[in-house]
Amino acid sequence: MKQEHKIALLGLGTVGSGVWKILSEKKDMLLARTEHQFTIKKILVKDLKKKRSVSVPSSFFVSKADDILKDPEIDIVVEVMGGHEPAGTYITQALQAGKAVVTANKALLAERGVELFKLARQKGLSLGFEASVAGGIPIIKSIREGFIGNQIQELYGIINGTSNFILSEMTAHGSDFATVLAQAQKEGYAEQNPDFDVKGIDAAQKLSLLTSICYDVEPPKNGIYVEGIDRITPLDIQFAKKLGYVIKLLAITKAQYFNQPHSGAEGEAPSGLPVEGATRAPVIDARVHPTMIPEKHPLADVSGIYNAIFLKGDAVGETMFLGRGAGSMPTASAVVSDIVMAATGRGTSLTTASLRPMTLQSIEDLQSEYYLRFSVIDKPGVLAEIANCLGDADISIAAVYQRERDLGSRVPIVVMTHEALEKNVREALKKIDELESVLDESVLIRVLKR
Numbered sequence: 017m018k019q020e021h022k023i024a025l026l027g028l029g030t031v032g033s034g035v036w037k038i039l040s041e042k043k044d045m046l047l048a049r050t051e052h053q054f055t056i057k058k059i060l061v062k063d064l065k066k067k068r069s070v071s072v073p074s075s076f077f078v079s080k081a082d083d084i085l086k087d088p089e090i091d092i093v094v095e096v097m098g099g100h101e102p103a104g105t106y107i108t109q110a111l112q113a114g115k116a117v118v119t120a121n122k123a124l125l126a127e128r129g130v131e132l133f134k135l136a137r138q139k140g141l142s143l144g145f146e147a148s149v150a151g152g153i154p155i156i157k158s159i160r161e162g163f164i165g166n167q168i169q170e171l172y173g174i175i176n177g178t179s180n181f182i183l184s185e186m187t188a189h190g191s192d193f194a195t196v197l198a199q200a201q202k203e204g205y206a207e208q209n210p211d212f213d214v215k216g217i218d219a220a221q222k223l224s225l226l227t228s229i230c231y232d233v234e235p236p237k238n239g240i241y242v243e244g245i246d247r248i249t250p251l252d253i254q255f256a257k258k259l260g261y262v263i264k265l266l267a268i269t270k271a272q273y274f275n276q277p278h279s280g281a282e283g284e285a286p287s288g289l290p291v292e293g294a295t296r297a298p299v300i301d302a303r304v305h306p307t308m309i310p311e312k313h314p315l316a317d318v319s320g321i322y323n324a325i326f327l328k329g330d331a332v333g334e335t336m337f338l339g340r341g342a343g344s345m346p347t348a349s350a351v352v353s354d355i356v357m358a359a360t361g362r363g364t365s366l367t368t369a370s371l372r373p374m375t376l377q378s379i380e381d382l383q384s385e386y387y388l389r390f391s392v393i394d395k396p397g398v399l400a401e402i403a404n405c406l407g408d409a410d411i412s413i414a415a416v417y418q419r420e421r422d423l424g425s426r427v428p429i430v431v432m433t434h435e436a437l438e439k440n441v442r443e444a445l446k447k448i449d450e451l452e453s454v455l456d457e458s459v460l461i462r463v464l465k466r
Contacts, residue, residue, distance in 0.1 A: 034348025144354025
C-alpha cells in the first residue's frame, strides 16, 4: 500500500537544488521501487525573491523555520543549509517535534554529533547523514550495514575534491600550487577562501565521522592531526615520481586494541568502561596530511575532483570505493537515499549507546617512513651534517638523492628514511633547520608503505 511522506528542505543551494530535481523528476521511479511517495511541501530560504538554479513555484518557499517545524504533515526535514547555526537549532527542534532528519552537514556533526544522535535515539527517529562524507559514495551505509560483520582495521581516504584536483593538476602539468589554486577557483572547484579545503580542515571533519562509524567511538572533536597541501611544490612531486610515488592528501584512521587489566570484581570493567568494552579499549590513529602513495596502490590513480576510500576489514579484506565527493547531484543522491531509509524505517542514526571511550594517538608517536627535503648551499660537508643530525635522533637513512652539483648555489637534498618515530624526526629537523648551510624550513612528507 502506498505511503506518502511530506518533506521540507532547509535551504535550496547547490545540494538542495539537486534534491528538488531528484524528488521531482523521479517521483514515479521512487514510488515503484519503495511503495512510498515523497512530496516536498515547503522550502526554507533566506530570500524569497532570489533567482534559483531550479524552477520552483514560489508557493513552496517560507522564510520562517516555524512554518516547517510546527507543520504536523511534514515528517522528514532535510537540512542542506550548512553551517553550525541556525542549522543545529533547526535539527534539534525538528527532532523534538517528532520529525526524522537528513543532513549533509559534516561540520555540525563533527562538533555536536553525539548530542544530536542521542536526541534522535531518545525520540526513536532517524538522523541520516550519508551525504556528509564523500558525497555520492555510500560509504556510511557500507560500513554500518555491508561490513557489519567486520572489525575495520584501517581506512585511507581521498575525501576532499579540491585538494585532489590541485595535486592532480600539479602532477600532470608541473604547475605550482598558487597557479593551480587560481585555476581551481576559476573553474568553481575551490572557494575564494580555500583554507577549509587546502589546509585539510574539511577532510578532518569527515574523518571524525568515519572514525566514529568504523570503531564505534564518539566523533573526536579535537586531536586529529591536520596538515594541508599548501607547502607541496612541483619539486616534491617530481622527486615522488622518480621514487615511484604519487602525493595525495590522505585521511587515515586506524585502531589498535589493548587488553585492559581487570582490577574490579568479576563482570566489572576497569575505569568505568562498559563491560563489553573492558578488554577492547581502542587507541585511534586519526590524521590528515599529504602522503606519498606507491604508484601501484589503487588510490594513486584517483585524480581530479574524485574521492576514494580504501579500507580493510578483518573478514572482507581490502576494498575500495570511488566516486564524486561533492557537487549538486552526487550529494543529492546520498540525501535522497537517506530520505528513503528514514521513510522505510532503516535510517542511519548512530547508536550512541554503543559508542566507546577511546584515546587519540599523538602524531609524535607515529611510526612511519619519511621523505625529507632540504634546501642547502652546495658545499662539502653539508650532507654529513644532515646525516649526523638524523643519526643522533636514531633515524636510519634508506636513500639520498641530490641534484647535479653547482658549488656555492642552492640545491635540494632528498632523504628517504626507514621507519622512524615522528617525535625523533621532528627533533632532528629542528636541529637541521638551524644549520648555517640549510636555507629554508625542511619539508616532511609521510610515506605509505608499499
